[in-house]
Every structure is written in C-alpha cells, then in structure tokens.
Amino acid sequence: MDFSDNVDYGSLSPREARLLFREGLVRQTSGMCYGYLQLSMKMIPQRHAFDFLLFCQRNPAPQPVVEVLEPGVYEPRLLATGADVRTDCPRYRVWNHGKVTATVNEITQYWRDDLVTFFVGGSFTFERTLMKAGIPMRHNEENVPIPIYVTNVMTNPAGPFWGPIAVTMRPIRRSMLPRAIEVTSRIPSAHGSPMWIGDPQGIGIADIDKPDFGKRVTIKPDEVPVFWACGVTANMAIQNANLDFVLTQEPNHVFISDIREDDARFLNLPVIV
C-alpha cells in the first residue's frame, strides 16, 4: 500500500491506518476508516493526572473521557489492542509551559514513564450522529474548519486547570432543530445536548462572523445557530495550567480506534463471560 491519494482511506481498517501513520503517513483523519471511533489524546504528567481527570469529571460536556491509561502505558486497553499511542497518530504537538514547541510525526523520543494518556471523545462521533439524522454540516459544505468560539461560560476548575468553555457552532434549519437536540442529547460521550441555541451574545459571543478558531460559515434566514461544548475547552485549560510538559495529537490528526462508533457507550459496561 502506498501513500498516494488513490488509496480509499474511508475503507481502511483502523489497524491498517495506524500502521500507515506509524510508517510516516501524515494526513487528517477525517474521512478515514468510516464508522470507527476517533479520539483526541492528551498525555499529562502523572503529578497532574488526578487534577486533569477531575477536570474531565467536572466538565463532561466539553471533555468526555473515553479511556485513560496508567502512567507510562502506551498501549490502549480497550480502544486498540497492539496499538502504540506514541507512533500511531499522524501528527503530534509537544507543549512546554503552555506553548507548542515542536510538531512531530511520532513522540517516542519525547515519551516519559510518568505520562498518563487520556482519550477524549467528541466531534467525530458527534457530526456523524447529526449527519445520520439528516442534518448537513455547513462547514463541510463550505469546506472550512468549523467555527469555534470562546464563551463567557466558565468550566468547573480542578487543580491548575481552569478557563472558559469553547463551543462549536452549526447552523441548523428550524425544522430540524428538535431532531438535532434529540440525537445529540443521547450521546453524552460526545458533547451531548446543545449548550446554547440562538442569540450568540447570550453566551458572550460578540460577533458570530468572527470565530476565535476555524472560519465563519453562512447562516441562512431559516436557520438558527446552535452551539455545543467543544474539546478546545481542554486545550485552553491546559494552557492556563501552564504545565511544564504536555503531549497532544495535532488537531484533526487524531487516534483511530478499533471500536465502532455505535459501540463507544458500551466500553465500560461489565463484561460477563
């Protein structure tokens, strides 16, 4: 298998995709391994791991934790047997004191035995759920990164982690609004119900055409802006915490697991044998 663009990335198995990344492929994971759960990753030094897990527990809407590994462990227990979190994402960021100091294809040389890996669910599962419900994604139609806004709604802090909640915005047709609320409220492991609907100023967004991250999208006359809590929240909390060292994956270059999206909610159920 070569890395040329006539590979059908959507039908690769997660294992095949991870091996391609391990061998050096760099590309966004959207559109790859259709139907499998994709997750962002944060590797946090052990001495801050309790506080970060507590931050997640206190803020499940922006930060739904799916799996956490013990310090130094780089093979997922549930998400992908035999995988290696140090090499199997396409691209990583190295953070020092709240700033990105390197962007690399693998982090073996940066790995430390005190690093705790957090896998976090989110936008991938979320957007697929909306699209399955017949709700198109405007940022995809306009081929821009989704608009993200920093709100005036604060997270529940934990230890050094604090900051505002960031939200994504998707314009939804009025007729589809009940459906959008209904389907997303059923996936608490991927941001859940909308946090806000309608007037952007209600959550401190001054100008809907000037997102803090991503690009503006068109809101048509028969549409309302709908806002969901977003994983960028954790990035800001990590920056605010000013930890001396953190590893993450590069945005949009995430971990592809062996778990089907629809099975994500079953991951921590008791296993009867």
Next chain:
Amino acid sequence: MDFSDNVDYGSLSPREARLLFREGLVRQTSGMCYGYLQLSMKMIPQRHAFDFLLFCQRNPAPQPVVEVLEPGVYEPRLLATGADVRTDCPRYRVWNHGKVTATVNEITQYWRDDLVTFFVGGSFTFERTLMKAGIPMRHNEENVPIPIYVTNVMTNPAGPFWGPIAVTMRPIRRSMLPRAIEVTSRIPSAHGSPMWIGDPQGIGIADIDKPDFGKRVTIKPDEVPVFWACGVTANMAIQNANLDFVLTQEPNHVFISDIREDDARFLNLPVIV
C-alpha cells in the same frame, strides 16, 4: 429539636438533618429528607486518588461518581454548601490495611490534609426510581437488608484497586420487568441498567438463598430475580488494595445532600449566567 422518634425525619431539610448528625444523632439515613440525593463517601489518601478515580471511570455501573473534592477539602462544592464531610454523616468507619479499626460518629480527629473525598451515587436514588415506577422493594416489605451477592464478573482494575462486581438482587414481577429495565437504564448515575436477569448461576451465584451480604428475600413464582451492580464492589476493591488508611461512612448512614434526586444528572452541566 430533640432526637426523639416523634421527629418527622422524612420532612427534615437536608441542612437540618446534617446539623442533627453534627450534634450527635446516630440513625440510618433511609427515610430521611424525602426527595434529596443521598450519597456514600470514600476518603482516599491523595497518592491513591488518581487510581481510585480511574477505577470509578472504568466501572461506572457499580461506582457512579457524583462529586470529588480536592485533597484536604471537607466542604462539598456542589452537593451541600456549608456542610462538613467530617461531621455531617451519622456514622463513619476508619480502615487500616483493609480492616475496619474504628466506628465513630465524626472523623475530625482522623482527618488528614491529603484525603480526597469521593461522593458516590447509588441505591437510594435507584430504589426511589423503581418505587416511583410502581415496583415494590421486597427487602423493604420483608424488612431485611437487601441481598447482595459477589459475582464472578470482574471489575476493570486500576492501580491497586481490583476485584469482583457485587450485585443487589430484587425480585421483579414478570409483567413489570420491561418497566424496571426502562427506568433504571435512564439513571446511569445510580447503577443504570440491570447487569443480569434470571439464572443466578449465569454470574457465578451458587445459591440465591445465601447472599454474601444482607438477607435472603422471597422470590414468588411470577417473579424473576434482577441483578444490578452495587457500590459494595468498591468496598471490596478498597479492601483488596490494602491501603494503609481510608475513611468511609458506615453503610446505610450516608451523606444527605441539598440536591434533589431528580437534579443529580444536571450537576456537571455548564452554568450559564
């Protein structure tokens, strides 16, 4: 207010109940402060707190965490402003190396600045949900402690915490079974769906008339035994971990919060001001 039994404990406010406990009242909290969320508590030394929180994250059915306090903090942030977890339960246990070494009415003298308090949801909310759905509790009818069984289904371990899942058993009329499943599956913060229904041997229970804790109850011909994961699971995991020091509340003598049971699931939602 005196401690005599003509107090209407069911209509006390949670704050009034907590003050009575602080002043020395000792009694089971069942039947007190009708409609308010009651929680069991574990106080775990900081160096094991990450592992215990991870144990909870990996085993949400037996161990649904509702609030966790920072090390040394004894006032809940969400559950009860102004309360003191060291004095406001009716009765506590002091554990050393996996054994109960003291049973006391308050733990101020045992308190340490490295203790992390975990509040865990469970049977209280759970049974009220079933009763509201018209499903009577046999152990209440027969006035015995609910039968609890140690199964052959294992928890997902974390750090030193490991062991089998314990389950409660409630006989449910065949006609009410769909209703019992439906209502409990909607309260993941209080054990959620049944873990097993029917033949006790399917989860390693040799004799339904010999529970490991509590007392046997009658199962009538038109009833099936229904098993739900139970918080005793964590007690066994803590014993297996053999920590040198842990504090808990005494079983059935739990923390009464200011939160209405129906509001428990809203506790960690974003707060828009």
